[in-house]
Amino acid sequence: MTTTSPDWSARYAPRMANVKASEIRELLKLLDQPDILSFAGGIPDPGLFPTSEIKAAYDGVLADPAVAAQALQYSVSEGYLPLREWLVERMAAAGVACDASNIMITAGSQQALDLLGKMLIGPGTSVMVARPTYLGALQAFTPYQPSYLDLPDGALAQGFDAQTLKTRLGQHPIGYFVPDFANPTGESLTLAEREALLDLAEAADMTLIEDAAYRDLRFEGEALPTLLALDIARAGSIEQARTLYCGTFSKTVSPALRLGWVCGPKAVIDKLVLLKQGCDLHVSTINQIAAHRAVSQGFEQHLSLLRNAYGAKAQAILGSLARHMPQGVTWSKPQGGMFVWIWLPEHIDGAALLERAIAEERVAFVPGAPFFAEVKATNAIRLSYSLPTAAEIEDGVARLARLIARS
Template identity: 55%
Template structure:
């Protein structure tokens, strides 16, 4: 038998099965109340609208183009729809600034490929989206921490050089981030752009949850602020990654990147070489549904998720023991809990699943340095309000018993 490890590339050492993901697979049982997932509630999918979309796209004169190869840039009517939609958020751009990906996870992979040579540094928040670390890891970067007060641009340059590379980008999810649910305030967004200016690096803005705001006032996307500061999208450094996975449906794998044309042109070449293009028929179906149902669909899911968030925050207030703290997100799917330091959330999960039948994700996985063992992520997107009350009550009881 071939010694596979011997022929794998060096980067393969960083590809490991996530223990958490493996554990969570085992939890897919009906008697478990799961706050672990973080996926959209399938009961809210616009299923009829999609059935109609595929039927019309495959029934009309354009049927063959839905089944044929298509251009790497993406389906033009979908890019026109996005151009109009993005304009409402202050992102004025041309369709040549818009590139369709197979979900925003693919955008992260391609951006890692475009910017990171082995040993380069990516700046990420702490905690950050686990999937971003996994996507970037394939390109063997180091990570340094974004959002630390008092860090000078020089200190970032020096640290990157010491690891044998350069600082290549800052990555963050500014709205209702996975995992914390927190939103980056306007003045912090401006500070980040100034830092990126000083560092001469791009900013990757992961906007996957942007449409899921339940209250409070919308903060403009970093790309919109950058366009306002720079005068034109061609002068910006922000690379905006959007997705239809949280608004319409993830199973079609349709996302998009919006950026200055030199970036888009390279991403198109990467896609040509990596998977040619995203599914033609799915891009047509997404365009069909977005044109007819986007606003109503977003209103519908916001209402449902808002009620679940409210239920979770109220239940946490009622059931969490003193010394436990959590975020109060204005949108998204997640609440981030910080436990007293004596509690290890991974150990807590084992007990919670066994005795309380409640699942969540321990927070450690979301830190590039695997710190903060006393944190955990709760998702309210797929649980009913009574389940949320019940599950949080059980979890609060377990945490209280750990502390006593």
């Protein structure tokens, strides 16, 4: 007897047609070769993980039978209350008055983006993004079938036609932005641009999603208010705000803990909790308890260590770019975060350059095209300086510059 294998592609929901492999994730699979010098993965330097604090936290949790019983058990979907209360204090220090009911713990900020997409985006919902924008946000939102729009060039700095944008955006649009040290560009919104973005959101009745993944990694310049803090100052309270704030411990403590959070009006958090219950019930209880213990003391000193380290690496890569890159190449100058964005001469395609870079110079980066939602640009690449040493940065930039010069 013979059987016919099912045609799985015919059985998928229509939205699955929009789900495609991450070009960056696929790229990283190719880079597990010791002789490739990589600027590709935007991942923290493991030498900066607070390993001893994390170990002590887990040891302490498991050494106490009562705490261990709680830590190894199911928990509430909202998240471990002491950790949420600690985050309330952190948010208050950033100008966001809230309480624990305004915060839900997520499995990294990536899950927060997915749940927000599930809650807010339906077929045809307008989602406005920066140009370029974070690829992971596009991956989280795309299955819900949005209609993407790029933020018009110069709109925040030079003003915008509110009525035209409102007409184009339609009803209940979403705006997704990374105000501080964005992935992929490393750039930040000025205070005036943040206020202008809130003006735009109010004019278009837009819900804003603020991705603050890199906010704590400022190593130069003065900190600027979060969009949520500015929104609350206008609206009067978090319950009247239109901004939903996504934070994470992945860049400051450890990605493996898979801990992020959403901060917003209680009505939104209540709905997100219901979605999370249908997704994974809750984030790992023991991870939440251990993380709370690890950050409860000495967190600011740890952040200072991170800022100094990443600041030194940023200066190294900016210096190397200035020394080696040929004319016609420009780049961002981040004051925080992990990334530099490179604009290449128009005739150079980033994806084609990557193939040659691996083959000829054994250096890797991420092509820029996947970071564009509406109108693609191919003559750009992203470099991450978070992982390589200063010496590797100098060597890698020199190799890349040689390749660009002969392209």
